[in-house]
Amino acid sequence: MTAVTDHTEHAEHADGTEPAGRVDPPGDDADGSGGGAWDDGLIARRVADSGVFDVEDDPYAHEHELHDADAELVARLDALRELVGLSRARVDGAALAEAGHVLDQAAARRRLSHRHTVVAIAGATGSGKSTLFNALAGVPLSETGLRRPTTSAPIACSWTDGAAGLLDRLGIPGRLRRRPLQGQGPQGVDAPLKGLVLVDLPDHDSAAVAHREQVDRILELVDAVIWVVDPEKYADAMLHERYLRPLAGHAEVTFVVLNQVDRLPGEAADLVLDDLRRLLDEDGIALGEHGEPGATVLSLSALTGDGVDELRESLDQFTREQGAAARRIEADIDAAALRLRPVYATGRKSGLSEDAREEFTDRLADAVGAEAAGQAAERAWRRNANKACGTPWLRLWHWCEGRRTPSATLTVRPVPSDEEATARQRVEHAVRIVGERASAGLPGPWGQAVREAATRGAEGLPEALDDLAVSAGSPPPRLPRPGWWPVAVLAQISMTIVQVIGGLWLLGQIIGVLDPNLGVPVLLMLCGIVGGPCVEWSCRMAAKGPARRYGLDAERRLREAAAGCGRARVLDPVAAELLRYREVREQYVKVTG
Template sequence: MTAVTDENPGQGRGRTRGRGRRTEAAGHPREAAGPDAGHGAGTGWDDGLIARRAQAAREEATPETTSEAVAAAEDDGRPQVEAYVSSGSPLRHRLDALRELVGLSRARLDRSALAEAGRVLDEAAARQRLSSRHTVVAIAGASGSGKSTLFNALAGAQLSETGLRRPTTSQPLACSWTDGAAGLLDRLAVPGRLRRRPQPGGAAADEALQGLVLVDLPDHDSAARGHRDQVDRVLALVDAVIWVVDPEKYADAALHERYLRPLAGHAEVTFVVLNQIDRLPGDAADQVLDDLRRLLDEDGMALGEHGDPGATVLPLSALTGDGVGELRELLGRFVQDRTAATRRLSADVDAAAARLRPVYVAEGRPGLGEQAREEFADRLAEAVGAAAAGQAAEREWRRNAGRACGTPWLRLWRWYEAARQPGSRDRAPLAAPPEERLTARQRVEQAVRTVADDAAAGLPGPWAQAVREAAVYGAQGLPDALDELAGRAGAAEGREAGAGAAGAEERGGSAGAAPGAGSGRGAGRPPRPAWWPAAVLAQVAMTLLQIFGGLWLAGQIIGVLEPGLLTPALVMLAGIIGGPLVEWSCAAAARGPARRYGQEAERRLREAAAACGRARVLDPVSAELVRYREVRERYVAVTEFSTTGR
């Protein structure tokens, strides 16, 4: 615990002691010496030179100095109250959501973007560990506004120095109406020599102000930079603030632009008092007060009029006491409500959430729709040549159908043509030219950029960048993977086509294999329609008719058989005409199965390319979108009770 300094007015020197610290001397523990030993210490001291000097100092001290020492002593002797925000309160839920939000966002957002939220969490944790019985209210204002005079009027004693010299207040001065506020004042870095208690009787006896800790701040427009820094530091830590303005500086741009406008969301813990109304003649005070309310409304600060929540605005004269009683009454109700700290923390969370809104709230409904996914799959299928592969498979099917159902003379001619070109059966498919491979790679890159832009459309900047990076990183090996996929499909097509050409004659009319397009069937034969055996038998019958008719005619010519050219000629003609007719019929009947086979080959290659793109690009992009939705839900939880969860 921070040490407290008790100043001895008679000697002009101070002694620093740690509260509750025990020491060992000659094997016997004792309490560290302190002026409050007779009140709250376990073992007191009442002899020795130091004790007699301290007693003389207390007898000779002025009432103000005595109140200062008693305040420091009693603050040190009282325990602090911890964790005043209940676990089920809306503020606790918002703080937990903000903590989760910061944790989920650290890997995606800059540290500067989360700095304010982190500060709010730290300050909330620090305030929740301290007394819930006290309300810390700061009095702030410009030089010459009379804030120190108002501080003394509320305390009922001349505690803060006033005068014409500027700046008069150089360090924060605190006055606590009750004990146990040491931790709060330590947090504000108010030294022990500047901690006071109100004058006994009068203000000190006001029950409504029990629990109030009033802090007089330096001038916010002081020429000394250190004074302004102290004002900014303390204003970020107190539970409420009383802004004191005077008729000359109530419209000062420094006050409105630097403090009131940025703190407009803290209206419920803000008091704005127009001091020195005794200097305004007639109804001038009402006119100035109306203009002050107008300026506050332009600042965005809600005014608590007609029972509505908002800032309290009232006129007074700290010098004559006019209106001070009303302010004291309002402060009493405010302190006894004991919700100022919770309201202040809730307003801080609101301010942090408002600053984070641009990095969490998207325009529209971002994400990957079904149409974007289909367009990405279409672009990959185009890059891998799925349509061309399907057309090639259809042509090969029809070619194999022609080989299986064609006339023997046509098959014999094809065999002769194949025999004239050695190695044509085992020839591998030609690789795509480098220009075509380059074009396909560019198509893949374009498809990735397009789907990344579609997914990132409407997202806040950091999350849109994360989505694009996930897409680009996942697509680094996608063109090579698609090239390998297309190569496997082309190799399978070449193997099956060669096997079909080589074995069509040997199988006696059975269908050759068509390209599998990555189906994984190897070099096996494609499925055949049920009518193919009948077509093959019909072609065999037509061939037998030709042979039978030819032998019959040959027998008649050489005289082995009786002459009668008409019948064998008709039989032979039927075989000659019937063979091409069967081949033509088979070709017509094969169009439908060939088309379906080509479509199936295209579909398999398209699905393989889409699966590759989904695993490498769409899944990482979807993961980033899911992460964004998670933090978006946390952000909604932070802002859910921003107006009603106080």
Template sequence: MGTETAEEARGALRTRLGALRELVGLSRTRLEEQVLAEAGRVLEDAAARERLPPVYTTVAIAGATGSGKSTLFNALAGAQLSEIGVRRPTTATAVSCTWEAGRHEVGPDAVLERLNIPARARRRAHVMDAALRGLILLDLPDHDSVDTAHREQVDRLLRLVDGVIWVVDPEKYADAVLHERYLKDFAGHAEVSLIVLNQTDRLPRDAVEAVLDDLRRLLDERGVALGEHGEPGAAVLAVSALTGDGVAELRAQIGELAATRTVAARRVAADVDGVAKRLGPLYVADAAGAPDGLTARAREEFEDRLAAALGARAAGQAAERAWLRRADRACGTPWAQVVRRVAARRAERRGEPPALAARAGDGPPPPPVVSRAGVDQAVRRLAAEAAEGLPEPWGRAVREAAREGAEGLPRELETTLEQHPAPPVPRPRWWSAAASGQAFLLAAQFLGVCWLLAALAGQPVVGRWLPLALLLAGSVGAPLLAWACRAAARGPAAAWGQQEEWRLRRLAADRGHSQVLEPMAAELLRYREVRERFVIAASPSGGAEFPEDGA
């Protein structure tokens, strides 16, 4: 039945129950109440059992009508304490027999009160057996009784007792009700269970072993671990309560159970195991490890998609073109500027949108337009990646957090763009120098033209080649200077466009982080917490082998 001490068993159980309690508390907003009802019941029963004297062990004798469980109860007690007879069902209410734990120990009344055993049905053992000190043995009504109240009483007591002795007879040992409704559900409680084949006096000696073998086969098919070859599990015994054969061995087995004083803790631990097994799919979807969640790659791809929905790259390219237009205006030839202004006025007269008119002239680039469809797609893909591998309730919570954040994200992005408009294009000092150069070259052209006109009018001039040289120098030098300035502006313009793109990416990333990533990360953190609590609750050792995160 195990070698751990009573204090070790209770210590590990307290750790598991604490983790289960935290698990239930963290899960209430994510799981339906009925899903957590069984866990809540186990916690309540465990707390009630913890308040009772640990020196007492309650063991119930359960069986079908006519299996001889009351006769076996009397044989173990050494007296006629429970009514037996041919009238069925004979046992109408549970009867208890108590072996006092000791003169100075607390009494069993609190335990019997919790079991709701009436005072008239409480008995004390007539013969004190030191091996059975602290044992409270119960004779339950028939689990297949025609009286519904009897069956309900059996179900209630089976939920509260520490150990169970299942009594079967040679005729109904394979009864489907017993195996499917009780033994199969109690498969996880094998360490606190004994399976007794009673009335062996009705079988030939060689038939007893055959029935026992078939009984073991049926138990194995229902997943009941058998305590054979030193392994933990339920012991299978053959007795005859009528003749006394095997009763001493059964009494010894019960004495071993009571002596350890760990049966109560192991029973509650088995209840926790059952709860953890049924809740497992809701907390651990992938046994290989914890889901990836919001990885760095997923975050980066989300920011990229969000920036694309915001038009960050297009805005950066527009900022680059705006820089080049400003450079052309500051460093271009005066004649080109005149042409540009005329084109802008014509665009306005044609009624073109302000953005087109501004581009024809030299206005700032239009603000980027947020694509709501792009934002929704970015959020959906992020939520799908983050929820991959999560159990459905938690995957649904992550997707819901993302959806709620996505509802207000486009408006948040638009508001952020309004509050943080694009900065004005700076004016480098060399633009002023280039503008001065263009003014000087324009003056040279003007002087050359005037000089030539004066010469053509017959006015005396100094050298006819000089005005031609001035005109040629101004006419050729201005476009060359504008071309050189345009080439010099490409690098700063590209850097300015990249800076604007990254500015918008940061704005989009900040809004996406606060609106979507943070709520999703909070849900994933809650899931990691409940997963850690679940692993501790599901671990027989209280999670000692999972020091990190329980994954």
């Protein structure tokens, strides 16, 4: 342990500030970008790829990319926060817990240093992760040996100052914080692994439960992970099912290292590496090959140093880009959005169609008796027309009938209880149908909210429709009359007068007052007797159209009144819930990017 104590990290304040007296090396800005204008990962990649530097390239291109990526990340976080806020009253809290956890962890990480990249080395017992940790640091910082488990607590090594806040977040005490070999970690701008914070984790398959709990806790907080596997356990089901498969969406911040290839003879290392790539592909992990974003897969031997430099170069480029923290947060958002998909998306069309609205209106109109009210209004209009345009003798007969049975015109038939129950059932059925139609295609919580809104609106709706039927369905005190009505009344009066004149003339001849001449008085009486019913029949035929229009107008008024009542009590609350769901869907689309 002498080497460990010799390279113990210098004391740092809890808030991540440097101890007094420490001076940043020349060229290292306060923001970690470096004093040189060309200290950016994008330019570094161009130089590495081509070996030629183009002076016309934008020296701040990588910083622009970081700014754009950060703006997109902030927009997604804001959308996720808005999504959680809009959903609290509708979605179970357990379903939103992961999204809330992602927001909390993202806020905590973004408050800390963006110049550092926290990378954890994880692996199974005997995979050689501690040996790899020491090889990257250039000095034995983590204990290795045959005793299992060897690593009992996470050990951190920081290549750059100012990482105390990040290590405090990981819960790594000061006694387990190290610094690499001085030759491995200079503070200059072009220093390799500048900004790297490497954490050696306990074995994820350790027999000690506390060790596994530490691994799970820290894996949720780091920016990237190096999974170290050996030729014997690279296909371990526990590794793939518990860690790699659930974290398939975090491929861009994942390294998978096949260690101990020095133990494999000949081409066996390539065969094992190909099989490892196959397993990762089956896990759903995208492999970063041919310039595509994805996991980095390497083979090496931490014991002999073969391939370690290649891993160190990949880590150096990875840390210089300074985008691992943002990519980790984006991957966490993607994972949360994927788990929330059943809550916000079903892949089916949803909403209340115009046909469903019209059907609901028809059912309410049927329950309130709009059609029957229209037919009653039509009959009332025709009776009034017949009464006004009929012969005086017929009206006299109706008047006598009315005098004989006056109670028949004043009795109001009460609504039978079975009819009232049927109307209530029709209203409840209409509300249930419209709730089911509106909630069709919605995820479970939102469909339930729509149905509950429809049910709440149905309370008191039958009584309101009954009052509406009395107020809107009652006929006016004076029915409207068409323009030809006075002409018909005048013609009927003329026919009656002709009939009376002919009768009086004939009576005068009978009693001898007038000269005998039966032709004229008989003709007059016949004209009056035949003309009166003809006028009445003509008026009845002419009244059919206006009576029908009057009945349809009465039916329309009652239907519109019932539709307005149903819209205010049921459709509007349902539409409000659908609008709320549409808003959260828009936020969910923003969250998914």
